[in-house]
Amino acid sequence: QxxxxxxxxxxxxPEGAIASLNCTYSxxxxxxxxxxxxxxxxxxxxxxxxxSNGDKEDGRFTAQLNxxxxxxxxxxxDSQPSDSATYLCAVSRRGSxxxxxxxxxxxxxxxxx
Amino acid sequence: EPEVTQTPSHQVTQMGQEVIxxxxxxxxxxxxxxxxxxxxxxxxFLVSFYNNEISEKSEIFDDQFSVERPDGSNFTLKIxxxxxxxxxxxxxxxxxxxxxGNEQFFxxxxxxxxx
Numbered sequence: 001q002x003x004x005x006x007x008x009x010x011x012x013x014p015e016g017a018i019a020s021l022n023c024t025y026s027x028x029x030x031x032x033x034x035x036x037x038x039x040x041x042x043x044x045x046x047x048x049x050x051x052s053n054g055d056k057e058d059g060r061f062t063a064q065l066n067x068x069x070x071x072x073x074x075x076x077x078d079s080q081p082s083d084s085a086t087y088l089c090a091v092s093r094r095g096s097x098x099x100x101x102x103x104x105x106x107x108x109x110x111x112x113x
Numbered sequence: 114e115p116e117v118t119q120t121p122s123h124q125v126t127q128m129g130q131e132v133i134x135x136x137x138x139x140x141x142x143x144x145x146x147x148x149x150x151x152x153x154x155x156x157x158f159l160v161s162f163y164n165n166e167i168s169e170k171s172e173i174f175d176d177q178f179s180v181e182r183p184d185g186s187n188f189t190l191k192i193x194x195x196x197x198x199x200x201x202x203x204x205x206x207x208x209x210x211x212x213x214g215n216e217q218f219f220x221x222x223x224x225x226x227x228x
Contacts, residue, residue: 032157032214032215034121034216034217036219039228042221043155043204043219043220043221043222044203044204044219046216046217046218046219049214049215049216051214051215088155088156090156092215093120099215100146100158100161100171101146101148101156101217102158103155103157104155104157105154105155106155
């Protein structure tokens with residue numbers, strides 16, 4: 001059973017463009033949602049968390065959550081070559097702590113100058 | 114800014130040997146996790162640990178694996194009788210931050226190679 005699905009890409013955008021990354025999840029009881037960035041050979045780095053429906057903005061990043069559609073997305077504005085990485089969507093079933101994370105396979109993003 | 118640290122960064126072992134992977138979680142975090150990522154595959158949960166006991170484990174985390182918090186700072190993953198398919202990146206994570214949500218912060222990982 002696939003818990004978390006992402007468009008596998010690769011996604012390629014020019015510098016300065018908006019990159020849009022999408023994620024769907026299968027378990028309706030999921031309550032916590034995260035986006036991690038993973039450079040090749042490195043560990044996941046947390047960039048956004050979102051718990052409620054709607055948008056959450058942090059600098060050039062905006063996370064969007066729609067629990068009814070079981071959909072979470074990440075927008076990266078003014079994309080930079082340094083944003084080139086694999087973006088992992090992660091979901092936790094619990095609203096409280098302790099919950100294990102279920103990861104998608106990731107979307108590989110390339111930002112070309 | 115405090116970080117999760119892991120040692121060693123790379124461990125090479127022979128099949129059948131035991132390995133211990135070490136982690137130092139962020140000091141004010143109370144929940145600790147191990148994940149692994151086989152090359153080219155997704156990150157998979159192994160186990161979570163709270164209050165000196167396992168709180169949840171995945172189907173991967175069988176009798177071959179064990180975790181321990183031997184002192185106030187270290188958190189270890191022991192893999193007994195390693196197999197070729199245990200070759201992967203092993204990530205330790207801890208969370209949450211004080212007053213924060215449910216975020217988990219990952220260490221740099223240990224690359225385990227079983228020959």
